[in-house]
Amino acid sequence: xxxxxxxxxxxxxxxxxxxxxxxxxxxxxxxxxxxxxxxxxxxxxxxxxxxxxxxxxxxxxxxxxxxxxxxxxxxxxxxxxxxxxxxxxxxxxxxxxxxxxxxxxxxxxxxxxxxxxxxxxxxxxxxxxxxxxxxxxxxxxxxxxxxxxxxxxxxxxxxxxxxxxxxxxxxxxxxxxxxxxxxxxxxxxxxxxxxxxxxxxxxxxxxxxxxxxxxxxxxxxxxxxxxxxxxxxxxxxxxxxxxxxxxxxxxxxxxxxxxxxxxxxxxxxxxxxxxxxxxxxxxxxx
Numbered sequence: 001x002x003x004x005x006x007x008x009x010x011x012x013x014x015x016x017x018x019x020x021x022x023x024x025x026x027x028x029x030x031x032x033x034x035x036x037x038x039x040x041x042x043x044x045x046x047x048x049x050x051x052x053x054x055x056x057x058x059x060x061x062x063x064x065x066x067x068x069x070x071x072x073x074x075x076x077x078x079x080x081x082x083x084x085x086x087x088x089x090x091x092x093x094x095x096x097x098x099x100x101x102x103x104x105x106x107x108x109x110x111x112x113x114x115x116x117x118x119x120x121x122x123x124x125x126x127x128x129x130x131x132x133x134x135x136x137x138x139x140x141x142x143x144x145x146x147x148x149x150x151x152x153x154x155x156x157x158x159x160x161x162x163x164x165x166x167x168x169x170x171x172x173x174x175x176x177x178x179x180x181x182x183x184x185x186x187x188x189x190x191x192x193x194x195x196x197x198x199x200x201x202x203x204x205x206x207x208x209x210x211x212x213x214x215x216x217x218x219x220x221x222x223x224x225x226x227x228x229x230x231x232x233x234x235x236x237x238x239x240x241x242x243x244x245x246x247x248x249x250x251x252x253x254x255x256x257x258x259x260x261x262x263x264x265x266x267x268x269x270x271x272x273x274x275x276x277x278x279x280x281x282x283x284x285x286x
Contacts, residue, residue, distance in 0.1 A: 015272050022268030023261050024069055072261060081262050086254040091262045094247060099266075102236065102243035106228045109166025113224065116167065117174035125182040126201060136175070144172035148231050152238035162232070162241045169231045170224055177220060178213075185212040226271040233267075 075082060081091045124133055146154075148169055155165035185191060191208050236245030244263060251259040 011276055015269070015276060018272045019265055019269045020073070022272075023265040025264075068257075069261075072258070082258040084251070084256055084259045086251065086256040086259065091259055094259070095244070095262065095266065098243050098247050101241065102229070102232055102245060105162040105166060105236070105241065105243060106225065106232050108163035109232075110170065110221075110224055110228045112163060112167035113170035113174055113228070114221075116171050117178050120171075120175050121178040121182055122205075124179055125186065126205075136179075140172035140175050143168060144176075148234050149238065152235040155235065156239055162235055162239050162243075165235045165239065166228050166231050169235075170228055173227070174220070174224060178217070181213045181216055182209065185209040188212065222274040222277055225274040229267065229270055229274075 072082060079092075081095075083089065084091055084094060087094065120136055124136055151165050151168050154160075155162070155168075186209065188208075191204060194204050194208055232243065233245035233248055235241070236243040237249035240246065244266070248260070248263045248267075251263060
């Protein structure tokens with residue numbers, strides 16, 4: 001019991017460390033990007049000199065990245081994540097408004113992708129046919145070669161919702177992995193023995209193949225969730241969906257360092273947590 005608590009504590013500490021490093025790296029990239037520190041609001045002739053000096057003082061406060069990051073962590077520990085420079089609103093309220101939209105799109109897109117990938121992989125496995133195998137391989141190869149931005153633009157063109165676009169990004173990757181797992185399981189000696197004894201295909205799938213592939217599939221669930229969340233950022237930006245992806249895109253365009261840092265921390269936390277939960281579930285099953 002003590003060893004298990006130690007393992008969980010170590011994993012949580014690693015999760016926290018990776019999240020903090022992800023936020024620092026994201027802030028560093030923004031800080032070193034061309035044009036950082038240039039505020040187009042200074043060119044507005046309607047603003048007074050006092051307002052312009054206030055804008056410049058706010059930008060100078062972020063000149064030291066390490067100092068700014070330390071102050072940010074100190075405020076975050078007390079529940080204060082700062083205000084958006086671009087929208088002039090608390091960042092916590094912006095995330096609360098947009099995160100449910102992204103989570104719903106990611107979960108629906110991942111579910112659709114898994115259903116399509118499992119159906120296609122099972123069809124190829126149950127009905128072995130060279131034409132079916134060739135067509136599925138060609139289609140998955142075409143989809144996997146399309147960049148996420150192209151898939152998003154196609155979704156805008158045909159009017160497809162965001163979850164469908166996310167599913168289109170995930171399906172070819174999931175299909176190839178699941179098909180290879182099923183092919184490897186079909187070649188196992190106990191499966192061949194069951195086939196030789198005349199055991200029905202549904203029973204072979206449920207009693208012989210499913211126990212072999214379930215640990216790897218559980219691990220793939222976490223990976224697919226992190227991939228879906230990463231794909232949601234450009235898809236939501238191009239499809240004009242009011243989620244975290246659109247907010248991150250607009251924050252990057254407006255060089256909003258506080259907002260970008262919080263979104264980077266959130267993305268890193270979700271990605272690492274999904275992978276950790278997948279590994280934990282995989283070990284429990286095994």
